[in-house]
Each structure stands twice: as C-alpha cells, then as structure tokens.
Amino acid sequence: MNRPWRFFLVVESLISLLVLWQLMQNISVILMIILGSILIYRGQKNKNNTKWSNGPFLLGVMLVCFSVLYLPAVWFMLIFAVLFIGLKGVELSGVSLRKKNVYLKKEMIIVEGVEPLDHSGEIKKQAIFGNQRIGKQIYEWNDMNLLVASGDTIIDLGNTILPKAENIIVVRKGIGRTRILVPSGVGIQLDCSVFAGKVIYKDEKIELRNERLTLYSRDFEQTARKIKIISNTLIGDVEVIEI
Numbered sequence: 001m002n003r004p005w006r007f008f009l010v011v012e013s014l015i016s017l018l019v020l021w022q023l024m025q026n027i028s029v030i031l032m033i034i035l036g037s038i039l040i041y042r043g044q045k046n047k048n049n050t051k052w053s054n055g056p057f058l059l060g061v062m063l064v065c066f067s068v069l070y071l072p073a074v075w076f077m078l079i080f081a082v083l084f085i086g087l088k089g090v091e092l093s094g095v096s097l098r099k100k101n102v103y104l105k106k107e108m109i110i111v112e113g114v115e116p117l118d119h120s121g122e123i124k125k126q127a128i129f130g131n132q133r134i135g136k137q138i139y140e141w142n143d144m145n146l147l148v149a150s151g152d153t154i155i156d157l158g159n160t161i162l163p164k165a166e167n168i169i170v171v172r173k174g175i176g177r178t179r180i181l182v183p184s185g186v187g188i189q190l191d192c193s194v195f196a197g198k199v200i201y202k203d204e205k206i207e208l209r210n211e212r213l214t215l216y217s218r219d220f221e222q223t224a225r226k227i228k229i230i231s232n233t234l235i236g237d238v239e240v241i242e243i
Contacts, residue, residue: 008081011080012077012080015076015077016077018073018076019074019077021073022071022072022073023071026070026071029067029070032063032064032066032067033067033068035060035063036059036060036061036062036063036064036067037060037064038060039056039057039059039060040056040061042056042057043055043056043057043058043060044057083150083175086129086130086150086151128149129148129149129151130150130151131151131152131153132148132151133153133154133156134153134154134155134156135154135155135156135157135159135160135181136156136159137159138159138160140160141160141161141162141163143167143168143170144168144169144170144171146169146172146173148171148172148174148176149173149174149175150173150174150175150176151175151176152176152177152178153171153173153176153177153178154180154181155171155178155179155180155181156181157180157181157182157183157186157227158181158183158243162183162186162225162227163225164224164225165226166226166227166228167225167226167227167228168227168228168230169228169229169230171229171230171231171232171238172231172232173231173232173233173234174233174234174235175234175235175236176233176235176236177236177237177238178233178236178237178239179239179240179241180229180238180239180240180241181241181243182240182241182242182243183242184243185219185225186223186226186227187216187217187219187220187221187222187223187225187226187227188215188216188220188226188229188240188242189214189215189216189217189220189226189227189228189229190213190214190215190216190231190240191212191213191214191228191229191230191231192208192212192213192214192229192230192231192233193211193231193233194208194209194210194211194213194231194233194234194236194238195208195209195210195233195234195235196208196210196235197233197236197237197238198237198238199213199215199238199239200237200238200239200240201239201240202242
C-alpha cells in the first residue's frame with residue numbers, strides 16, 4: 001500500500017474514533033440507532049410473511065442513516081474522502097506525467113495563422129472542483145487567470161504559440177497539484193506562495209511552509225518569449241516541466 005492511501009486510512013481511522021466519541025456523548029442518537037436496527041431486523045425477518053414488512057425495514061434504514069449523519073464527525077469523514085479521491089483522480093485513471101512519452105514525444109504540427117480576435121468583454125465559465133487539463137488541443141493563447149478550490153491542474157503550453165512578450169498565468173488554488181508544461185526556449189519566471197507543499201523545477205524540490213518563492217530560468221533575460229507564472233496554493237505542489 002502506497003503512502004497516500006496509508007495516510008487516507010490513518011486519517012479516516014482517527015475520524016472514526018471521533019465518531020465513536022461523539023456517539024457516546026449523545027444517548028438519543030444511540031437510542032435511535034438501536035430502534036432503527038430493531039426495525040431493520042424485524043423487517044428482514046418478516047419480509048416473506050406480510051406485505052407490510054418493507055415499511056419497518058425502510059423506516060429502520062432511514063432512522064439509522066439520519067442518526068449517523070447527525071454526527072458532525074461523519075460529515076468530516078465524508079468530505080475528507082471526497083476531497084482525497086478527487087485529488088487522486090489522475091492517478092486512479094492511470095494518467096501520469098512522470099512517464100517520459102507523455103510530454104517528450106515530438107510531433108510536427110502546421111498551424112494556420114488567423115486574424116487576431118477581439119476578446120474584450122468575453123466571459124468564460126471556470127470549473128473550481130475536479131481535475132482538469134488545459135491545452136489538449138491546439139488553442140489561441142490568452143493570459144490565464146484560474147481559480148480552483150480542489151483538484152489537479154495541468155496546463156500544457158506546447159499546443160499554443162506564445163507572443164514575443166511577457167505572458168502571464170495566475171493560478172489560485174485551495175488544495176491540489178499544479179503542473180505547467182513549458183516549451184524549451186521560453187523564459188520562465190515562477191512566483192509561488194504556498195502554505196504547505198513543494199515547488200518542483202528541473203532537479204530542484206523546494207519545501208514551502210507559508211512561504212513565497214521566486215525563480216527565474218537562466219535564459220530569462222535573453223529570450224524573446226517569456227512566461228510569468230504566479231501561483232497561490234493553500235495545500236499542494238507546483239511543478240514546472242520544460243518540454
């Protein structure tokens with residue numbers, strides 16, 4: 001069992017102890033659970049004898065469910081489980097950027113030029129929960145300003161053409177990992193504020209605890225195309241990968 005799932009089980013076990021403690025402090029909830037269990041047992045026992053046996057069974061299930069959900073610790077357990085599974089969604093689906101062929105595979109793409117479009121006043125819907133990958137298809141570049149509550153985010157700059165100027169990506173995230181794929185030859189300025197997590201760039205892994213870090217690529221001043229990445233993260237890692 002790998003470390004994330006071990007951590008998940010440890011946290012869920014600790015919350016379970018809190019559930020038991022809250023349960024022992026609330027006699028009325030215990031009585032409701034006992035009553036619901038009796039109704040479930042009676043309903044199961046008499047399900048073939050009378051046509052009304054489903055009534056006590058369903059009532060018992062509802063009593064047990066409502067009694068358990070009355071405890072705040074149960075909600076903490078459910079919320080933590082949903083967030084954890086959401087953050088691990090990319091790994092559960094088998095997609096991994098650690099495999100070289102994901103971002104090192106080269107392909108010649110001919111891009112047709114078009115007249116610049118006016119994006120003034122344009123409104124775009126943002127997904128604040130769940131995993132997302134930006135840049136699967138060829139797209140026109142515009143500065144990015146993302147707000148994400150939880151989930152992994154992948155931004156692929158390999159399918160766009162950056163203007164010969166300073167381009168900006170702003171990511172404000174609650175919980176989750178952020179990975180940005182930058183083509184070689186683009187100057188990188190990385191400005192990260194992280195409450196708890198790591199910044200990964202080339203061979204460097206820098207732990208941050210309520211700290212801010214600024215990094216520049218060696219060729220930042222000489223390159224015509226530049227990308228400025230501003231990331232504010234509560235809990236999670238920020239990784240910049242040159243492709």
